Amino acid sequence: MSNVQSIERALTILNKLSEYPDGIQIARLTEQVGLTKSTIHRLLATLVSMNYVVKDEETDKYKLGLQVLFLSRNLLNNSSIVTTAKPYLEKLSKDVNETVHLCIEDHGEVIYIDKIESNQTIRMYSRIGSRAPMYCTGVGKVLLSGATPEHVDQVISKTEFIPKTPYTITSKEAFLKEIETVKQQGYALDNSENEEVLRCIAAPIYDHKGKIIASFSISGPSNRVTMELINTTLIEKMKQYSQAISRNLGYSGS
Protein backbone atom coordinates (compact mmCIF):
# COMPACT_ATOMS: atom_id res chain seq x y z
CA MET A 1 0.00 0.00 0.00
CA SER A 2 2.79 2.39 -0.74
CA ASN A 3 1.60 5.63 -2.23
CA VAL A 4 3.12 7.84 -4.82
CA GLN A 5 4.77 10.52 -2.77
CA SER A 6 4.56 13.40 -5.21
CA ILE A 7 0.86 12.80 -5.83
CA GLU A 8 0.13 12.61 -2.13
CA ARG A 9 1.91 15.90 -1.69
CA ALA A 10 0.20 17.55 -4.62
CA LEU A 11 -3.23 16.55 -3.35
CA THR A 12 -2.34 17.78 0.11
CA ILE A 13 -1.49 21.11 -1.46
CA LEU A 14 -4.84 21.15 -3.28
CA ASN A 15 -6.63 20.42 -0.01
CA LYS A 16 -4.79 23.23 1.67
CA LEU A 17 -5.43 25.65 -1.18
CA SER A 18 -9.15 24.97 -0.92
CA GLU A 19 -9.09 26.67 2.46
CA TYR A 20 -7.85 29.89 0.90
CA PRO A 21 -10.31 31.12 -1.71
CA ASP A 22 -8.28 34.27 -2.16
CA GLY A 23 -5.04 32.41 -2.59
CA ILE A 24 -1.95 31.83 -0.53
CA GLN A 25 1.74 32.41 -1.06
CA ILE A 26 4.31 29.68 -1.47
CA ALA A 27 6.05 30.74 1.73
CA ARG A 28 2.81 30.24 3.69
CA LEU A 29 2.30 26.88 2.04
CA THR A 30 5.72 25.68 3.10
CA GLU A 31 4.80 26.40 6.72
CA GLN A 32 1.43 24.72 6.39
CA VAL A 33 2.47 21.68 4.43
CA GLY A 34 5.99 21.26 5.71
CA LEU A 35 7.86 20.89 2.44
CA THR A 36 10.70 22.89 1.04
CA LYS A 37 10.05 25.93 -1.07
CA SER A 38 11.55 24.43 -4.17
CA THR A 39 9.50 21.25 -3.90
CA ILE A 40 6.25 23.13 -3.48
CA HIS A 41 7.20 25.41 -6.30
CA ARG A 42 7.71 22.49 -8.63
CA LEU A 43 4.53 20.74 -7.58
CA LEU A 44 2.57 23.95 -8.01
CA ALA A 45 4.04 24.48 -11.45
CA THR A 46 2.65 21.14 -12.52
CA LEU A 47 -0.73 21.87 -10.96
CA VAL A 48 -0.81 25.22 -12.75
CA SER A 49 0.03 23.66 -16.08
CA MET A 50 -3.04 21.45 -15.70
CA ASN A 51 -5.24 24.38 -14.62
CA TYR A 52 -5.88 22.82 -11.23
CA VAL A 53 -4.20 25.83 -9.71
CA VAL A 54 -4.02 29.43 -10.83
CA LYS A 55 -1.30 31.86 -9.96
CA ASP A 56 -2.20 35.46 -9.36
CA GLU A 57 0.64 37.22 -11.12
CA GLU A 58 0.17 40.42 -9.17
CA THR A 59 0.24 39.03 -5.67
CA ASP A 60 2.16 35.79 -6.32
CA LYS A 61 -0.62 33.97 -4.56
CA TYR A 62 -1.80 30.56 -5.69
CA LYS A 63 -5.40 29.40 -5.59
CA LEU A 64 -7.50 26.60 -7.00
CA GLY A 65 -8.23 26.76 -10.70
CA LEU A 66 -11.53 26.15 -12.40
CA GLN A 67 -10.48 22.72 -13.53
CA VAL A 68 -11.50 21.62 -10.04
CA LEU A 69 -15.00 22.89 -10.74
CA PHE A 70 -14.93 21.14 -14.08
CA LEU A 71 -14.08 17.85 -12.37
CA SER A 72 -17.06 18.10 -10.08
CA ARG A 73 -19.55 18.93 -12.83
CA ASN A 74 -20.94 15.40 -13.00
CA LEU A 75 -20.59 14.46 -9.36
CA LEU A 76 -23.98 15.57 -8.09
CA ASN A 77 -26.20 16.11 -11.09
CA ASN A 78 -25.99 12.46 -11.90
CA SER A 79 -26.90 11.50 -8.41
CA SER A 80 -30.50 10.38 -8.41
CA ILE A 81 -30.72 11.37 -4.77
CA VAL A 82 -30.13 15.03 -5.49
CA THR A 83 -32.33 15.29 -8.55
CA THR A 84 -35.14 13.28 -7.00
CA ALA A 85 -35.10 15.06 -3.68
CA LYS A 86 -34.62 18.59 -4.98
CA PRO A 87 -38.23 19.50 -5.81
CA TYR A 88 -39.40 18.14 -2.47
CA LEU A 89 -36.75 20.00 -0.55
CA GLU A 90 -37.55 23.21 -2.37
CA LYS A 91 -41.18 22.81 -1.46
CA LEU A 92 -40.29 22.04 2.14
CA SER A 93 -38.04 25.07 2.41
CA LYS A 94 -40.73 27.35 1.07
CA ASP A 95 -43.28 25.70 3.29
CA VAL A 96 -41.43 26.32 6.55
CA ASN A 97 -39.32 29.23 5.30
CA GLU A 98 -36.10 27.82 6.70
CA THR A 99 -32.91 26.44 5.18
CA VAL A 100 -33.02 22.82 4.10
CA HIS A 101 -29.98 20.57 3.67
CA LEU A 102 -29.41 17.27 1.95
CA CYS A 103 -26.53 15.14 3.20
CA ILE A 104 -24.84 11.82 2.77
CA GLU A 105 -22.06 10.15 4.67
CA ASP A 106 -18.54 10.09 3.35
CA HIS A 107 -15.69 8.54 5.27
CA GLY A 108 -17.32 8.96 8.65
CA GLU A 109 -18.37 12.53 8.08
CA VAL A 110 -21.47 14.30 6.91
CA ILE A 111 -21.14 15.97 3.54
CA TYR A 112 -23.63 18.53 2.23
CA ILE A 113 -24.72 17.63 -1.27
CA ASP A 114 -27.57 20.10 -1.64
CA LYS A 115 -28.85 23.17 0.10
CA ILE A 116 -31.95 25.27 -0.29
CA GLU A 117 -31.67 28.60 1.42
CA SER A 118 -34.62 30.32 2.97
CA ASN A 119 -35.01 34.00 2.30
CA GLN A 120 -34.95 34.78 5.99
CA THR A 121 -32.27 37.20 7.00
CA ILE A 122 -30.13 34.92 9.16
CA ARG A 123 -28.31 32.62 6.82
CA MET A 124 -26.31 29.63 7.86
CA TYR A 125 -22.71 28.99 7.05
CA SER A 126 -22.82 25.85 4.99
CA ARG A 127 -21.84 25.07 1.47
CA ILE A 128 -22.41 22.27 -0.93
CA GLY A 129 -19.36 20.07 -0.61
CA SER A 130 -18.49 21.06 2.93
CA ARG A 131 -18.23 18.55 5.74
CA ALA A 132 -19.39 18.29 9.32
CA PRO A 133 -18.97 15.72 12.08
CA MET A 134 -21.72 13.20 12.68
CA TYR A 135 -21.94 13.36 16.48
CA CYS A 136 -23.25 16.91 16.65
CA THR A 137 -25.57 17.09 13.66
CA GLY A 138 -29.08 15.81 13.15
CA VAL A 139 -28.26 14.50 9.72
CA GLY A 140 -25.26 12.66 11.11
CA LYS A 141 -27.33 10.93 13.74
CA VAL A 142 -29.91 9.89 11.16
CA LEU A 143 -27.27 8.48 8.85
CA LEU A 144 -25.71 6.46 11.66
CA SER A 145 -29.12 5.25 12.79
CA GLY A 146 -29.28 3.34 9.53
CA ALA A 147 -25.76 1.93 9.66
CA THR A 148 -24.58 -1.43 10.92
CA PRO A 149 -23.35 -1.59 14.52
CA GLU A 150 -19.88 -2.34 13.16
CA HIS A 151 -19.88 0.76 11.05
CA VAL A 152 -21.20 2.88 13.91
CA ASP A 153 -18.41 1.55 16.11
CA GLN A 154 -15.85 2.30 13.47
CA VAL A 155 -17.05 5.87 13.03
CA ILE A 156 -17.27 6.48 16.75
CA SER A 157 -13.81 5.08 17.37
CA LYS A 158 -12.44 7.73 15.05
CA THR A 159 -14.61 10.48 16.49
CA GLU A 160 -13.25 13.11 18.78
CA PHE A 161 -16.14 14.39 20.85
CA ILE A 162 -15.49 18.10 21.03
CA PRO A 163 -18.01 20.07 23.11
CA LYS A 164 -18.95 22.70 20.56
CA THR A 165 -21.70 24.01 22.83
CA PRO A 166 -22.85 23.13 26.36
CA TYR A 167 -25.36 20.77 24.76
CA THR A 168 -22.99 18.75 22.60
CA ILE A 169 -22.98 15.01 23.21
CA THR A 170 -19.47 14.26 24.44
CA SER A 171 -19.42 10.60 25.33
CA LYS A 172 -19.55 7.46 23.28
CA GLU A 173 -22.20 5.95 25.52
CA ALA A 174 -24.53 8.93 25.34
CA PHE A 175 -24.11 9.05 21.57
CA LEU A 176 -24.90 5.36 21.12
CA LYS A 177 -28.02 5.86 23.19
CA GLU A 178 -28.95 8.88 21.10
CA ILE A 179 -28.60 6.90 17.89
CA GLU A 180 -30.87 4.24 19.34
CA THR A 181 -33.45 6.91 20.14
CA VAL A 182 -33.22 8.29 16.61
CA LYS A 183 -33.69 4.82 15.21
CA GLN A 184 -36.88 4.42 17.17
CA GLN A 185 -38.44 7.81 16.61
CA GLY A 186 -37.48 8.07 12.95
CA TYR A 187 -36.02 11.54 13.13
CA ALA A 188 -33.15 13.32 14.86
CA LEU A 189 -32.63 16.66 16.49
CA ASP A 190 -29.60 18.84 16.75
CA ASN A 191 -30.64 20.80 19.77
CA SER A 192 -28.01 23.54 19.71
CA GLU A 193 -25.35 20.84 19.81
CA ASN A 194 -23.28 22.17 16.95
CA GLU A 195 -23.90 25.88 17.11
CA GLU A 196 -25.47 27.50 20.13
CA VAL A 197 -28.03 29.49 18.19
CA LEU A 198 -29.14 26.75 15.81
CA ARG A 199 -31.68 23.99 16.06
CA CYS A 200 -32.21 21.34 13.39
CA ILE A 201 -34.46 18.42 12.71
CA ALA A 202 -33.37 15.69 10.33
CA ALA A 203 -35.04 12.68 8.75
CA PRO A 204 -33.83 9.75 6.65
CA ILE A 205 -34.12 9.00 2.95
CA TYR A 206 -34.40 5.31 2.09
CA ASP A 207 -33.51 3.58 -1.14
CA HIS A 208 -35.42 0.73 -2.75
CA LYS A 209 -33.71 -1.77 -0.50
CA GLY A 210 -34.85 0.07 2.61
CA LYS A 211 -31.38 1.32 3.38
CA ILE A 212 -30.81 4.86 4.63
CA ILE A 213 -28.77 6.51 1.90
CA ALA A 214 -29.19 10.16 2.76
CA SER A 215 -30.67 12.55 5.24
CA PHE A 216 -32.28 15.94 4.96
CA SER A 217 -32.85 18.58 7.58
CA ILE A 218 -34.52 21.83 8.46
CA SER A 219 -32.19 24.26 10.20
CA GLY A 220 -32.90 27.58 11.76
CA PRO A 221 -32.25 29.85 14.70
CA SER A 222 -33.52 28.38 17.94
CA ASN A 223 -35.93 31.23 18.55
CA ARG A 224 -37.74 30.50 15.28
CA VAL A 225 -37.32 26.73 15.23
CA THR A 226 -38.68 26.19 18.73
CA MET A 227 -39.21 22.82 20.37
CA GLU A 228 -42.89 23.62 20.31
CA LEU A 229 -42.85 24.16 16.54
CA ILE A 230 -40.93 20.93 16.12
CA ASN A 231 -43.33 18.92 18.23
CA THR A 232 -46.49 20.40 16.82
CA THR A 233 -45.66 20.48 13.13
CA LEU A 234 -42.10 19.80 12.00
CA ILE A 235 -41.83 16.18 13.10
CA GLU A 236 -44.94 15.29 11.17
CA LYS A 237 -43.84 17.27 8.14
CA MET A 238 -40.39 15.69 8.08
CA LYS A 239 -41.89 12.22 8.22
CA GLN A 240 -44.17 13.01 5.33
CA TYR A 241 -41.37 14.32 3.17
CA SER A 242 -39.14 11.43 4.20
CA GLN A 243 -41.77 9.02 2.95
CA ALA A 244 -42.46 10.95 -0.23
CA ILE A 245 -38.83 11.26 -1.29
CA SER A 246 -38.02 7.66 -0.38
CA ARG A 247 -41.05 6.39 -2.29
CA ASN A 248 -39.86 8.28 -5.33
CA LEU A 249 -36.56 6.46 -5.02
CA GLY A 250 -38.30 3.11 -5.04
CA TYR A 251 -38.75 2.60 -1.32
CA SER A 252 -41.73 0.46 -0.47
CA GLY A 253 -41.49 0.31 3.32
CA SER A 254 -43.51 2.14 5.89
Next chain:
Amino acid sequence: MSNVQSIERALTILNKLSEYPDGIQIARLTEQVGLTKSTIHRLLATLVSMNYVVKDEETDKYKLGLQVLFLSRNLLNNSSIVTTAKPYLEKLSKDVNETVHLCIEDHGEVIYIDKIESNQTIRMYSRIGSRAPMYCTGVGKVLLSGATPEHVDQVISKTEFIPKTPYTITSKEAFLKEIETVKQQGYALDNSENEEVLRCIAAPIYDHKGKIIASFSISGPSNRVTMELINTTLIEKMKQYSQAISRNLGYSGS
Protein backbone atom coordinates in the same frame (compact mmCIF):
# COMPACT_ATOMS: atom_id res chain seq x y z
CA MET B 1 9.20 24.19 -17.09
CA SER B 2 9.53 20.50 -16.50
CA ASN B 3 6.57 19.03 -14.74
CA VAL B 4 6.28 16.29 -12.19
CA GLN B 5 5.37 13.30 -14.27
CA SER B 6 3.39 11.34 -11.73
CA ILE B 7 1.26 14.34 -10.85
CA GLU B 8 0.58 15.11 -14.46
CA ARG B 9 -0.51 11.54 -14.96
CA ALA B 10 -2.66 11.50 -11.84
CA LEU B 11 -4.46 14.67 -12.87
CA THR B 12 -4.98 13.29 -16.34
CA ILE B 13 -6.62 10.29 -14.73
CA LEU B 14 -8.85 12.56 -12.66
CA ASN B 15 -9.87 14.44 -15.77
CA LYS B 16 -10.71 11.21 -17.50
CA LEU B 17 -12.63 9.86 -14.53
CA SER B 18 -14.78 12.98 -14.51
CA GLU B 19 -16.22 11.85 -17.83
CA TYR B 20 -17.49 8.64 -16.27
CA PRO B 21 -19.87 9.43 -13.42
CA ASP B 22 -20.64 5.75 -13.03
CA GLY B 23 -17.02 4.77 -12.92
CA ILE B 24 -14.60 3.07 -15.25
CA GLN B 25 -12.39 0.02 -14.99
CA ILE B 26 -8.62 0.11 -14.87
CA ALA B 27 -8.41 -1.76 -18.14
CA ARG B 28 -10.49 0.93 -19.85
CA LEU B 29 -8.34 3.62 -18.31
CA THR B 30 -5.17 2.08 -19.67
CA GLU B 31 -6.63 2.34 -23.17
CA GLN B 32 -7.79 5.91 -22.63
CA VAL B 33 -4.74 7.27 -20.88
CA GLY B 34 -2.07 5.12 -22.46
CA LEU B 35 -0.21 3.94 -19.38
CA THR B 36 0.48 0.48 -18.13
CA LYS B 37 -1.94 -1.28 -15.86
CA SER B 38 0.42 -1.36 -12.93
CA THR B 39 1.20 2.33 -13.16
CA ILE B 40 -2.45 3.31 -13.28
CA HIS B 41 -3.19 0.93 -10.46
CA ARG B 42 -0.58 2.54 -8.27
CA LEU B 43 -1.63 6.09 -9.14
CA LEU B 44 -5.24 5.18 -8.45
CA ALA B 45 -4.31 3.66 -5.11
CA THR B 46 -2.82 6.96 -4.06
CA LEU B 47 -5.84 8.89 -5.31
CA VAL B 48 -8.12 6.52 -3.42
CA SER B 49 -6.16 6.91 -0.22
CA MET B 50 -6.77 10.65 -0.42
CA ASN B 51 -10.48 10.17 -1.23
CA TYR B 52 -10.10 11.85 -4.59
CA VAL B 53 -11.18 8.59 -6.14
CA VAL B 54 -13.51 5.88 -4.91
CA LYS B 55 -13.39 2.28 -5.91
CA ASP B 56 -16.63 0.39 -6.29
CA GLU B 57 -15.74 -2.93 -4.70
CA GLU B 58 -18.49 -4.78 -6.51
CA THR B 59 -17.75 -3.72 -10.03
CA ASP B 60 -14.06 -2.82 -9.66
CA LYS B 61 -14.87 0.49 -11.25
CA TYR B 62 -13.18 3.68 -10.16
CA LYS B 63 -14.90 7.05 -10.02
CA LEU B 64 -14.28 10.46 -8.55
CA GLY B 65 -14.58 10.74 -4.78
CA LEU B 66 -16.33 13.44 -2.86
CA GLN B 67 -13.07 15.09 -1.94
CA VAL B 68 -13.32 16.71 -5.36
CA LEU B 69 -16.61 18.25 -4.32
CA PHE B 70 -15.04 19.32 -1.06
CA LEU B 71 -12.28 21.09 -2.95
CA SER B 72 -14.73 23.11 -4.97
CA ARG B 73 -16.83 24.20 -2.01
CA ASN B 74 -15.29 27.66 -1.82
CA LEU B 75 -14.71 28.20 -5.51
CA LEU B 76 -17.97 29.84 -6.44
CA ASN B 77 -19.67 30.95 -3.24
CA ASN B 78 -16.87 33.33 -2.58
CA SER B 79 -17.14 34.79 -6.02
CA SER B 80 -18.85 38.10 -5.73
CA ILE B 81 -20.06 37.71 -9.30
CA VAL B 82 -22.18 34.67 -8.50
CA THR B 83 -23.62 35.93 -5.24
CA THR B 84 -24.30 39.39 -6.62
CA ALA B 85 -25.84 38.22 -9.84
CA LYS B 86 -27.87 35.34 -8.47
CA PRO B 87 -30.97 37.22 -7.27
CA TYR B 88 -31.14 39.13 -10.53
CA LEU B 89 -30.78 36.01 -12.61
CA GLU B 90 -33.45 34.24 -10.61
CA LYS B 91 -35.80 37.12 -11.18
CA LEU B 92 -34.94 37.17 -14.89
CA SER B 93 -35.53 33.45 -15.23
CA LYS B 94 -38.92 33.68 -13.57
CA ASP B 95 -39.75 36.73 -15.62
CA VAL B 96 -39.18 35.11 -19.01
CA ASN B 97 -39.63 31.52 -17.82
CA GLU B 98 -36.51 30.29 -19.57
CA THR B 99 -33.15 28.94 -18.41
CA VAL B 100 -30.57 31.55 -17.47
CA HIS B 101 -26.80 30.97 -17.40
CA LEU B 102 -23.91 32.85 -15.87
CA CYS B 103 -20.49 32.34 -17.45
CA ILE B 104 -16.93 33.49 -17.30
CA GLU B 105 -13.94 32.77 -19.51
CA ASP B 106 -11.32 30.29 -18.50
CA HIS B 107 -8.39 29.45 -20.73
CA GLY B 108 -10.14 30.42 -23.92
CA GLU B 109 -13.35 28.63 -23.13
CA VAL B 110 -16.68 29.52 -21.63
CA ILE B 111 -17.32 27.98 -18.25
CA TYR B 112 -20.76 27.88 -16.64
CA ILE B 113 -20.58 29.15 -13.09
CA ASP B 114 -24.29 29.40 -12.37
CA LYS B 115 -27.51 28.20 -13.85
CA ILE B 116 -31.15 28.88 -13.10
CA GLU B 117 -33.46 26.39 -14.69
CA SER B 118 -36.89 27.32 -15.89
CA ASN B 119 -39.72 24.99 -15.06
CA GLN B 120 -40.53 24.50 -18.69
CA THR B 121 -40.43 20.95 -19.85
CA ILE B 122 -37.53 21.13 -22.28
CA ARG B 123 -34.40 21.40 -20.20
CA MET B 124 -30.99 22.12 -21.54
CA TYR B 125 -27.93 20.01 -21.12
CA SER B 126 -25.62 22.23 -19.18
CA ARG B 127 -24.06 21.96 -15.80
CA ILE B 128 -22.25 24.24 -13.46
CA GLY B 129 -18.58 23.65 -14.11
CA SER B 130 -18.98 22.48 -17.66
CA ARG B 131 -17.28 24.16 -20.58
CA ALA B 132 -18.22 25.30 -24.04
CA PRO B 133 -16.39 26.92 -26.95
CA MET B 134 -16.59 30.67 -27.39
CA TYR B 135 -17.21 30.86 -31.13
CA CYS B 136 -20.67 29.28 -31.05
CA THR B 137 -22.15 30.68 -27.86
CA GLY B 138 -23.67 34.04 -27.09
CA VAL B 139 -21.84 34.26 -23.77
CA GLY B 140 -18.56 33.48 -25.51
CA LYS B 141 -19.05 36.28 -28.02
CA VAL B 142 -19.90 38.73 -25.27
CA LEU B 143 -16.83 37.78 -23.25
CA LEU B 144 -14.57 38.21 -26.27
CA SER B 145 -16.20 41.53 -27.12
CA GLY B 146 -14.65 42.86 -23.94
CA ALA B 147 -11.22 41.39 -24.44
CA THR B 148 -8.12 42.98 -25.92
CA PRO B 149 -7.47 42.36 -29.63
CA GLU B 150 -4.38 40.38 -28.62
CA HIS B 151 -6.39 38.11 -26.40
CA VAL B 152 -9.06 37.65 -29.05
CA ASP B 153 -6.37 36.70 -31.53
CA GLN B 154 -4.86 34.27 -29.11
CA VAL B 155 -8.17 32.57 -28.43
CA ILE B 156 -9.11 32.43 -32.09
CA SER B 157 -5.73 31.00 -33.05
CA LYS B 158 -6.44 28.07 -30.78
CA THR B 159 -10.02 27.71 -31.92
CA GLU B 160 -11.15 24.98 -34.22
CA PHE B 161 -14.27 26.19 -35.97
CA ILE B 162 -16.46 23.10 -36.06
CA PRO B 163 -19.80 23.57 -37.82
CA LYS B 164 -22.10 22.28 -35.10
CA THR B 165 -25.14 23.38 -37.05
CA PRO B 166 -25.66 24.94 -40.49
CA TYR B 167 -25.61 28.32 -38.76
CA THR B 168 -22.33 28.01 -36.91
CA ILE B 169 -19.75 30.66 -37.67
CA THR B 170 -16.86 28.76 -39.23
CA SER B 171 -14.31 31.35 -40.26
CA LYS B 172 -12.01 33.58 -38.32
CA GLU B 173 -13.01 36.61 -40.38
CA ALA B 174 -16.72 36.14 -39.87
CA PHE B 175 -16.18 35.61 -36.16
CA LEU B 176 -14.10 38.77 -35.79
CA LYS B 177 -16.82 40.70 -37.55
CA GLU B 178 -19.40 39.15 -35.27
CA ILE B 179 -17.47 40.18 -32.17
CA GLU B 180 -17.33 43.71 -33.52
CA THR B 181 -21.10 43.68 -33.98
CA VAL B 182 -21.59 42.40 -30.45
CA LYS B 183 -19.36 45.15 -29.12
CA GLN B 184 -21.49 47.76 -30.83
CA GLN B 185 -24.92 46.44 -29.99
CA GLY B 186 -24.08 45.43 -26.41
CA TYR B 187 -25.54 41.95 -26.61
CA ALA B 188 -24.93 38.73 -28.52
CA LEU B 189 -27.07 36.06 -30.05
CA ASP B 190 -26.52 32.38 -30.50
CA ASN B 191 -28.91 31.84 -33.34
CA SER B 192 -28.99 28.05 -33.39
CA GLU B 193 -25.23 28.09 -33.86
CA ASN B 194 -24.42 25.57 -31.15
CA GLU B 195 -27.53 23.42 -31.11
CA GLU B 196 -30.03 23.50 -33.90
CA VAL B 197 -33.07 23.81 -31.66
CA LEU B 198 -31.71 26.45 -29.30
CA ARG B 199 -31.56 30.20 -29.42
CA CYS B 200 -29.80 32.35 -26.83
CA ILE B 201 -29.26 35.99 -26.06
CA ALA B 202 -26.35 37.06 -23.91
CA ALA B 203 -25.24 40.32 -22.30
CA PRO B 204 -22.14 41.46 -20.44
CA ILE B 205 -21.47 42.05 -16.76
CA TYR B 206 -18.98 44.83 -16.01
CA ASP B 207 -16.84 45.30 -12.93
CA HIS B 208 -16.03 48.61 -11.29
CA LYS B 209 -13.26 49.25 -13.79
CA GLY B 210 -15.63 48.87 -16.68
CA LYS B 211 -14.16 45.57 -17.73
CA ILE B 212 -16.38 42.70 -18.88
CA ILE B 213 -15.86 39.98 -16.28
CA ALA B 214 -18.82 37.74 -16.97
CA SER B 215 -21.77 37.19 -19.20
CA PHE B 216 -25.28 35.92 -18.65
CA SER B 217 -27.77 34.55 -21.09
CA ILE B 218 -31.32 33.46 -21.70
CA SER B 219 -31.56 30.16 -23.54
CA GLY B 220 -34.55 28.37 -24.89
CA PRO B 221 -35.97 26.42 -27.80
CA SER B 222 -36.12 28.48 -30.96
CA ASN B 223 -39.88 28.18 -31.23
CA ARG B 224 -40.33 29.86 -27.86
CA VAL B 225 -37.36 32.22 -27.99
CA THR B 226 -38.25 33.70 -31.35
CA MET B 227 -36.41 36.51 -33.05
CA GLU B 228 -39.53 38.56 -32.65
CA LEU B 229 -39.53 38.01 -28.88
CA ILE B 230 -35.87 38.93 -28.77
CA ASN B 231 -36.35 42.11 -30.74
CA THR B 232 -39.47 43.25 -28.97
CA THR B 233 -38.60 42.47 -25.36
CA LEU B 234 -35.53 40.38 -24.60
CA ILE B 235 -32.88 42.78 -25.86
CA GLU B 236 -34.26 45.55 -23.70
CA LYS B 237 -34.61 43.25 -20.72
CA MET B 238 -31.07 41.93 -21.03
CA LYS B 239 -29.70 45.46 -21.18
CA GLN B 240 -31.58 46.41 -18.06
CA TYR B 241 -30.33 43.42 -16.11
CA SER B 242 -26.82 43.92 -17.45
CA GLN B 243 -26.87 47.44 -16.05
CA ALA B 244 -28.41 46.44 -12.74
CA ILE B 245 -25.98 43.62 -12.01
CA SER B 246 -22.95 45.63 -13.13
CA ARG B 247 -24.01 48.60 -11.02
CA ASN B 248 -24.23 46.32 -8.04
CA LEU B 249 -20.65 45.28 -8.71
CA GLY B 250 -19.51 48.87 -8.66
CA TYR B 251 -19.81 49.68 -12.34
CA SER B 252 -20.44 53.34 -13.00
CA GLY B 253 -20.48 53.46 -16.78
CA SER B 254 -23.43 53.66 -19.11
Next chain:
DNA sequence: GAATGGTGTTCCATAATAAAGAACATATAA
Protein backbone atom coordinates in the same frame (compact mmCIF):
# COMPACT_ATOMS: atom_id res chain seq x y z
C1' DG C 1 -14.10 -29.83 -15.59
C1' DA C 2 -10.28 -28.04 -17.80
C1' DA C 3 -8.89 -24.23 -20.54
C1' DT C 4 -9.20 -19.65 -22.00
C1' DG C 5 -9.30 -14.73 -21.87
C1' DG C 6 -10.44 -11.12 -19.26
C1' DT C 7 -10.05 -8.77 -14.96
C1' DG C 8 -7.39 -6.43 -10.80
C1' DT C 9 -3.26 -6.90 -7.85
C1' DT C 10 1.55 -7.47 -6.30
C1' DC C 11 6.55 -7.80 -6.85
C1' DC C 12 11.03 -6.34 -8.10
C1' DA C 13 15.19 -4.81 -10.58
C1' DT C 14 16.32 -0.90 -13.02
C1' DA C 15 16.47 3.53 -14.58
C1' DA C 16 14.24 7.41 -14.46
C1' DT C 17 12.64 10.87 -11.55
C1' DA C 18 11.70 13.96 -7.92
C1' DA C 19 13.92 16.09 -3.91
C1' DA C 20 16.10 19.82 -1.54
C1' DG C 21 19.98 22.60 -0.60
C1' DA C 22 22.06 26.46 -2.43
C1' DA C 23 22.49 30.15 -5.37
C1' DC C 24 19.97 33.67 -7.70
C1' DA C 25 16.55 37.30 -8.53
C1' DT C 26 13.40 40.54 -7.10
C1' DA C 27 10.84 43.39 -4.05
C1' DT C 28 9.83 45.68 0.09
C1' DA C 29 11.08 47.62 4.46
C1' DA C 30 14.42 49.44 7.90
Next chain:
DNA sequence: TTATATGTTCTTTATTATGGAACACCATTC
Protein backbone atom coordinates in the same frame (compact mmCIF):
# COMPACT_ATOMS: atom_id res chain seq x y z
C1' DT D 1 22.30 50.98 1.78
C1' DT D 2 21.40 46.95 4.10
C1' DA D 3 18.45 43.47 5.57
C1' DT D 4 14.83 40.45 5.09
C1' DA D 5 11.44 38.21 2.78
C1' DT D 6 9.69 36.70 -1.14
C1' DG D 7 9.56 33.56 -5.68
C1' DT D 8 12.55 31.13 -9.10
C1' DT D 9 16.14 28.22 -11.05
C1' DC D 10 19.87 24.93 -10.94
C1' DT D 11 22.30 20.70 -10.06
C1' DT D 12 23.68 16.63 -7.60
C1' DT D 13 22.15 12.76 -5.25
C1' DA D 14 19.60 9.21 -3.81
C1' DT D 15 15.18 8.37 -3.50
C1' DT D 16 11.30 7.06 -6.04
C1' DA D 17 8.34 5.75 -9.54
C1' DT D 18 8.17 2.77 -13.43
C1' DG D 19 6.44 -1.20 -16.07
C1' DG D 20 7.25 -5.89 -17.27
C1' DA D 21 6.22 -10.16 -15.40
C1' DA D 22 4.08 -13.15 -12.36
C1' DC D 23 0.00 -13.95 -9.69
C1' DA D 24 -4.82 -14.40 -8.36
C1' DC D 25 -9.39 -14.29 -9.41
C1' DC D 26 -13.24 -14.42 -11.88
C1' DA D 27 -16.18 -15.42 -15.76
C1' DT D 28 -17.05 -17.94 -20.21
C1' DT D 29 -16.28 -21.38 -23.28
C1' DC D 30 -14.91 -25.65 -25.02
